[in-house]
């Protein structure tokens with residue numbers, strides 16, 4: 091398979107790298123300069139009409155977009171995705187939460203802090219991103235208070251989806267609740283764990 095990712099370290103791209111590493115699957119990476127809108131060119135829009143990385147290209151040329159959909163595809167039939175009906179839906183619950191209530195705050199703040207320029211944001215925007223991200227971390231903390239992982243007390247793709255940007259939150263100035271900090275450590279201890287790549291522009295700190 092071929093993974094289309096960005097030159098700068100994207101948490102959404104990293105989710106797929108982490109799972110592929112933990113599955114031990116060989117793959118090729120193609121990096122696009124999203125700061126120069128390379129993902130908006132016609133050849134890439136043919137792969138993902140939404141013009142965003144990550145995209146997974148299968149051996150037959152079929153392309154799959156949306157990081158959490160790619161995780162579901164790759165994890166199907168492996169220990170990283172539950173088979174039980176309720177646990178499958180709970181995995182979706184946390185992956186949808188990540189996309190609607192976490193990523194739009196923490197990932198967006200990450201992008202503008204390191205690469206976009208916070209000064210370009212409309213007044214009040216940074217505060218709204220901070221409030222939304224901090225609320226998401228509070229939701230995670232409440233769930234993790236009594237659990238080791240998000241679903242079925244077993245590490246899986248819901249954890250991968252939420253780990254990708256939560257690991258950046260401390261460096262962005264969010265307060266990390268203790269249950270979330272302990273869970274971040276548990277994820278880092280998983281077999282086959284790989285960290286997010288270094289920022290070639292040197293703007294994002296390591297592990298962020």
Ligand SMILES: N[C@@H](CCC(=O)N[C@@H](CS)C(=O)NCC(=O)O)C(=O)O
Pocket residue numbers: 096100101102103124127129130141142143144155156157158189
């Ligand atoms: N919901 C998508 C979000 C993908 C996304 O926002 N990708 C960003 C990088 S993290 C991107 O490609 N930005 C370039 C652009 O929008 O032109 C996912 O989970 O894959």
